[in-house]
Structure formats: structure tokens, C-alpha cells
Amino acid sequence: xxxxxxxxxxxxxxxxxxxxxxxxxxxxxxxxxxxxxxxxxxxxxxxxxxxxxxxxxxxxxxxxxxxxxxxxxxxxxxxxxxxxxxxxxxxxxxxxxxxxxxxxxxxxxxxxxxxxxxxxxxxxxxxxxxxxxxxxxxxxxxxxxxxxxxxxxxxxxxxxxxxxxxxxxxxxxxxxxxxxxxxxxxxxxxxxxxxxxxxxxxxxxxxxxxxxxxxxxxxxxxxxxxxxxxxxxxxxxxxxxxxxxxxxxxxxxxxxxxxxxxxxxxxxxxxxxxxxxxxxxxxxxxxxxxxxxxxxxxxxxxxxxxxxxxxxxxxxxxxxxxxxxxxxxxxxxxxxxxxxxxxxxxxxxxxxxxxxxxxxxxxxxxxxxxxxxxxxxxxxxxxxxxxxxxxxxxxxxxxxxxxxxxxxxxxxxxxxxxxxxxxxxxxxxxxxxxxxxxxxxxxxxxxxxxxxxxxxxxxxxxxxxxxxxxxxxxxxxxxxxxxxxxxxxxxxxxxxxxxxxxxxxxxxxxxxxxxxxxxxxxxxxxxxxxxxxxxxxxxxxxxxxxxxxxxxxxxxxxxxxxxxxxxxxxxxxxxxxxxxxxxxxxxxxxxxxxxxxxxxxxxxxxxxxxxxxxxxxxxxxxxxxxxxxxxxxxxxxxxxxxxxxxxxxxx
DNA sequence: TTGGTCGTTA
Numbered sequence: 001x002x003x004x005x006x007x008x009x010x011x012x013x014x015x016x017x018x019x020x021x022x023x024x025x026x027x028x029x030x031x032x033x034x035x036x037x038x039x040x041x042x043x044x045x046x047x048x049x050x051x052x053x054x055x056x057x058x059x060x061x062x063x064x065x066x067x068x069x070x071x072x073x074x075x076x077x078x079x080x081x082x083x084x085x086x087x088x089x090x091x092x093x094x095x096x097x098x099x100x101x102x103x104x105x106x107x108x109x110x111x112x113x114x115x116x117x118x119x120x121x122x123x124x125x126x127x128x129x130x131x132x133x134x135x136x137x138x139x140x141x142x143x144x145x146x147x148x149x150x151x152x153x154x155x156x157x158x159x160x161x162x163x164x165x166x167x168x169x170x171x172x173x174x175x176x177x178x179x180x181x182x183x184x185x186x187x188x189x190x191x192x193x194x195x196x197x198x199x200x201x202x203x204x205x206x207x208x209x210x211x212x213x214x215x216x217x218x219x220x221x222x223x224x225x226x227x228x229x230x231x232x233x234x235x236x237x238x239x240x241x242x243x244x245x246x247x248x249x250x251x252x253x254x255x256x257x258x259x260x261x262x263x264x265x266x267x268x269x270x271x272x273x274x275x276x277x278x279x280x281x282x283x284x285x286x287x288x289x290x291x292x293x294x295x296x297x298x299x300x301x302x303x304x305x306x307x308x309x310x311x312x313x314x315x316x317x318x319x320x321x322x323x324x325x326x327x328x329x330x331x332x333x334x335x336x337x338x339x340x341x342x343x344x345x346x347x348x349x350x351x352x353x354x355x356x357x358x359x360x361x362x363x364x365x366x367x368x369x370x371x372x373x374x375x376x377x378x379x380x381x382x383x384x385x386x387x388x389x390x391x392x393x394x395x396x397x398x399x400x401x402x403x404x405x406x407x408x409x410x411x412x413x414x415x416x417x418x419x420x421x422x423x424x425x426x427x428x429x430x431x432x433x434x435x436x437x438x439x440x441x442x443x444x445x446x447x448x449x450x451x452x453x454x455x456x457x458x459x460x461x462x463x464x465x466x467x468x469x470x471x472x473x474x475x476x477x478x479x480x481x482x483x484x485x486x487x488x489x490x491x492x493x494x495x496x497x498x499x500x501x502x503x504x505x506x507x508x509x510x511x512x513x514x515x516x517x518x519x520x521x522x523x524x525x526x527x528x529x530x531x532x533x534x535x536x537x538x539x540x541x542x543x544x545x546x547x548x549x550x551x552x553x554x555x556x557x558x559x560x561x562x563x564x565x566x567x568x569x570x571x572x573x574x575x576x577x578x579x580x581x582x583x584x585x586x587x588x589x590x591x592x593x594x595x596x597x598x599x600x601x602x603x604x605x606x607x608x609x610x611x612x613x614x615x616x617x618x619x620x621x622x623x624x625x626x627x628x629x630x631x632x633x634x635x636x637x638x639x640x641x642x643x644x645x646x647x648x649x650x651x
Numbered sequence: 652t653t654g655g656t657c658g659t660t661a
Contacts, residue, residue, distance in 0.1 A: 073652085104652095105652060106652095108652060108653070109652070109653095112652090112653075134652095135653090136652060136653060139653055139654085140652090140653065143653075143654080169653095170654075171653055171654050172654095173654095174653095174654045174655060175653095175654075177655095178654095178655095210655075211654050211655045212654090212655080213655090214654095214655040214656065215654080215655050215656095216655095217655090217656085218655070218656065221656095240655095241656080242655055242656045243655080243656075244656085245655095245656040245657080246655075246656045247656090248656085249656060249657065250656095252657090253657090277656085278657080279656050279657045280656075280657085281657085282656095282657035282658055283656080283657060283658090285657095285658085286657080286658070312657090313658090314657055314658050315657090315658085316658095317658050317659075318657075318658055318659095320659095321658070321659070345659080346658060346659045347658095347659085348659090349659045349660080350658080350659055352659090353659070353660070356660095379659085380660085381659055381660050382659085382660090383660090384659090384660040384661065385659075385660055385661090387660095387661085388660070388661060391661085417660070417661065418661095420661055421660090421661060424661065449661060452661080453661070456661095635661080
């Protein structure tokens with residue numbers, strides 16, 4: 001890509017609507033009863049624009065012989081706001097004909113407007129035809145290009161600015177940083193480009209500017225470089241809500257929800273100036289959802305209500321997701337039904353997913369149909385959630401029907417992730433052959449999620465041969481995903497193929513990959529306690545194991561046999577039982593039993609799929625201790641009550 | 652005259 005911006009010659013700009021056709025087609029709804037002087041019409045147009053009545057303002061424009069700069073400004077802003085491309089072209093032509101063709105102020109506004117309307121060639125043309133290019137004009141085009149994902153062009157423009165000696169400012173840096181991400185978000189070029197612009201910002205002394213630093217944090221967040229974001233954040237001389245929020249969001253979307261919550265608490269306790277807003281709340285709620293911090297989530301919900309913080313649609317959506325992921329489907333439902341905002345596709349998706357992860361497949365499908373009836377177009381993600389819901393609830397035929405309706409009724413071609421859902425649906429239900437047929441019939445290249453779903457199904461149904469086939473592809477597609485190796489080793493272990501288990505483990509070591517270790521946590525008295533398998537560091541470990549030992553002895557009397565098949569090591573039976581007993585979710589359950597009052601519901605979260613043995617043990621404990629236990633695993637919820645699980649032992 | 656932070660999935 002050339003560094004010269006001028007190479008990208010814009011196509012000729014033609015107004016989409018001519019002045020003549022405009023005035024003839026419009027039947028005037030405003031009667032101009034008196035011949036008002038120029039000033040009055042100018043003011044009238046401006047006030048109509050401010051009130052959002054663009055159409056009437058446009059009808060008045062031909063009646064004003066000498067439109068003022070302010071009048072055009074109002075019209076341009078209104079066109080951008082109402083996404084009115086036709087009016088935009090008329091206003092543009094009008095102001096050129098009325099002697100504002102050299103006006104760099106209006107040029108700035110026009111470029112910004114065309115950027116928002118996604119008419120980049122028009123924005124470029126205005127830029128090229130503006131003789132006196134102020135920094136505002138440069139920045140406007142830079143912004144338009146960066147926001148339109150024309151990152152390459154934006155960066156080229158930035159180079160031109162430096163080469164031509166245009167005195168850049170902090171706005172220039174904000175837009176250019178965004179352009180780096182737009183130009184190469186997923187390529188390895190992105191960090192390099194970002195560090196180049198970052199270095200230049202440091203050299204010219206803009207790095208510590210609040211807006212520039214905040215943009216930097218956001219950019220590093222998008223690249224997943226949490227360390228870089230932290231460094232910028234730590235070195236900021238002053239912060240405001242937005243910079244705190246950017247760093248919280250960085251943690252929340254890079255799988256560091258605990259850090260996000262801690263940072264939020266830091267902000268609340270150390271910076272009284274930083275009052276959280278709707279945007280802050282969305283990130284913090286997302287972090288709560290990530291760690292199932294129900295109590296913390298409720299506190300935030302109360303905070304939002306108490307401070308009459310604007311419950312924007314995003315906040316309401318985030319609340320629905322938070323309650324669902326914290327195990328309180330009832331609260332999600334209540335918010336969903338009582339909300340006064342217009343529900344958007346994300347709202348519907350969130351509710352579908354809420355029912356889905358709690359195992360209410362039929363409910364999820366009902367909500368899906370209500371969404372269609374409400375006239376909201378389902379998105380790619382809608383189908384992922386509703387198919388996932390079918391999968392959790394074993395609704396095979398319904399799932400297949402929905403999958404087919406995607407292309408037949410909704411004009412969408414299924415993507416790799418939808419094939420992954422259908423393969424998961426069939427595979428989980430044991431229809432592995434059918435799942436393979438689906439994969440073989442795919443017209444697009446099956447992505448890693450598709451083979452991953454098949455591998456997961458092989459793990460559940462212990463199919464060595466098919467698992468090997470899936471892994472042959474997976475190891476090529478994502479050689480660094482330790483999970484695939486672990487699943488294969490699990491399958492070999494269950495089939496007692498210990499040599500193969502060894503081989504896979506060696507493969508893992510050779511690639512220096514770390515298996516993600518099991519971790520569970522529980523919220524007790526507003527604090528979160530986490531456990532790992534055979535948790536030697538835990539001060540209460542002996543007490544926890546003793547309690548579990550007692551419970552297991554009781555269970556064995558009623559016929560329980562520890563499911564040691566799933567222990568990955570070739571050990572003696574009693575050693576395997578010890579490993580099983582030390583599973584993190586069992587420790588968390590035991591901790592909850594000891595440290596909470598009788599009758600309190602235990603809510604546990606686990607980072608992996610719930611193992612078969614923990615599942616049967618938790619069922620027993622729920623009956624024996626008369627406790628309701630809610631466990632969220634990586635995929636879904638299990639509500640244990642009276643010895644029964646809401647998943648009907650299908651997960 | 653211009654700018655920064657947010658949500659849904661297996």
C-alpha cells in the first residue's frame with residue numbers, strides 16, 4: 001500500500017438528489033404566510049434543525065436568499081444525525097452555490113457528516129477541494145477514514161501530515177491510533193503500527209494527554225495486550241471516568257474479570273471525582289457475569305437505580321446477561337418483561353441465551369419466535385444462541401428445523417459456528433455419524449469450532465477413532481490450543497490406552513503448552529473464594545477433605561461408585577479416588593456447606609465442563625444435606641435439588 | 652468547530 005494518500009482517487013461525486021427535483025417533488029407542508037426577511041428564515045431553519053425537524057427545514061432552504069454559515073452548520077449536523085444522504089447532497093450543493101466553497105469551517109463539518117453517512121468519496125472530495133486546510137479539516141478526514149475502517153488510508157493520511165509538516169495535535173493522535181486497529185486488527189502488523197504511532201505520540205509529548213492515553217488503552221485492549229494497557233494507565237498523570245472505564249473494560253474483555261472488579265472498587269474508593277456512568281456499568285456488569293458475582297451484581301443494580309443512572313439499552317442488556325450468568329434466571333426474566341426500552345436484537349439474544357444456559361430450550365425457542373413476531377431481524381448470533389439452547393435441552397428435531405430455517409426463511413447462510421452448533425447438538429445426543437455427515441456436506445471450510453464440537457462429543461461418548469480424526473484437523477488448525485490435546489488424552493484415558501495418553505502428554509510438553517487447570521469458586525458473605533484441584537495452599541483443605549470423605553462414605557452405602565475412569569493418571573484405585581475427591585468443584589461445595597448458613601443456596605462456578613463424578617456427588621449432596629446447589633460450568637447451569645439435576649444428566 | 656470508555660455466541 002502506497003504511503004501517498006492522493007493515489008486513492010475518489011470517484012466523482014454526484015449529488016444523489018438535484019435541487020430541482022427536490023423542490024418539485026416536495027409538496028410544501030409549511031405555508032410561508034408572510035415574506036419573511038432573510039434573518040427570520042435563517043433562524044427558523046436553525047431552530048427546526050435543533051428540534052429534529054429536518055424535512056421542514058429543507059423545505060424552507062429555497063426561501064432564504066442569503067443562508068448564513070450557522071444555518072448550513074445546523075443543516076449539516078441534522079443530516080448526519082438523521083442519516084439523510086439525499087438532504088446532505090442538496091445542502092452541500094446549495095452552500096457551494098452560495099459562496100461558501102472556500103469555507104474551511106463548513107468543510108470540516110461536511111467531511112464529518114459524510115464520514116458519518118459512510119460516503120467516504122464525498123468526504124475526500126470536500127477535503128481535496130478545500131484550499132485552506134486547517135488542522136480541523138485534516139482531523140475530520142482522518143476521523144472519517146479511521147471510523148470507516150479505512151485504516152490504511154487513514155495511516156497514509158497521517159504520514160502525509162507529518163511529511164508536509166502539518167502541526168498535529170492530540171485529536172490527530174486519537175484518530176491515528178484507532179486507524180492502526182482498523183487497518184490491521186487481526187494481523188501481526190497491528191502491534192507494530194500501534195507502537196510506531198505510540199512512539200511518535202511520546203516523542204511529541206502527547207502520550208500523557210488524557211484522551212490520547214485512553215485511546216491507547218482501548219487499542220491495546222483490542223489487541224489483547226493487557227500489559228501495555230496497564231503501563232499506559234499506570235503512567236497517566238490524571239485520570240477521569242472514561243480512562244478508568246477503558247481500563248476496566250480492558251480487563252473485562254480480556255478474561256480478567258476479577259481484575260476488572262478490583263479496579264472498579266479502586267476507582268470508587270480512591271477517586272471521588274470519577275463518577276461511574278452507563279458505559280462504566282456495562283463493563284463492570286460484564287465482569288460480574290464473568291465470575292458469577294451475584295452479590296456484587298446486585299449492589300451495582302441497586303447503585304444504578306439509586307443514582308438514577310441512565311438505564312440505557314446497553315445497561316439493561318448487560319443486567320439481563322449478568323443475572324442469567326450469575327444463576328438468577330428469574331431476575332433476568334423480570335427485567336426483560338418490565339423493561340421500557342425498545343428491545344433490540346441484543347436484548348432478545350441475551351434472553352434466548354439466558355433460557356438456553358439454564359436448560360429451558362422450549363422457552364428459548366418461544367422467545368425466538370416472539371422476537372420474529374416483534375419484527376426484529378435475527379442476527380448471526382441469534383442462531384448460535386438458539387441452537388445452543390436446543391443442544392442443552394436435547395431438542396434435536398427443533399434444532400435441525402431452526403438450522404434449516406436459517407437459509408430457507410431468514411436468508412442467511414450458516415457460518416462455521418452454526419455448523420459447530422448443529423454438530424454439537426447431534427454429537428452430544430450420540431448421533432456421531434449424523435454429525436460427521438453434516439461436516440462432510442459443508443460447502444465452507446469447517447473451522448476449528450466445528451471439529452472442536454465433534455471432539456467434545458467424542459469425549460462424552462468415548463469414541464477414540466473419531467476423536468483422532470478430529471484432532472488430526474484441530475492440531476493443524478489451532479496447534480497452540482492445549483484444550484484439544486487434553487480432551488484427546490481424556491478419551492484415551494477413559495479407553496485405558498495409557499501409552500497413548502503418555503504420547504499426547506509428551507506432545508503437550510514438547511509444545512510447551514500448559515493445560516488449563518480446573519478452578520471453581522463460590523461467593524460466600526460477599527467474598528469470592530476460589531479453589532483448584534487438590535488445593536494444597538488452602539488453609540481449610542483438611543477440613544474440606546474430611547467432610548467430603550464422610551459424605552462419600554454415606555454415598556457408597558447407597559450404591560455410589562466413584563467414577564475413576566476419568567482420572568487421567570494410571571494410578572491405584574484408592575489414589576484415583578483421592579484425586580477425584582480433590583476436584584475443585586467438590587472443594588467449593590464443601591467450603592460452601594461449612595461456611596454458609598443452613599438453607600442458603602450454594603452458587604458455584606467452574607471454568608471447565610462439570611465432570612461426571614462431581615455431577616453425581618453434587619446430586620447426592622443436594623439430597624443428603626437438603627441444600628439447593630447451583631453450579632455453572634463453562635457451558636451451562638446445573639440446578640441440583642433433592643438429588644436431581646435440572647440438566648436431567650444431559651450436558 | 653474536532654476526540655476517548657460498553658453489551659449478545661459454541
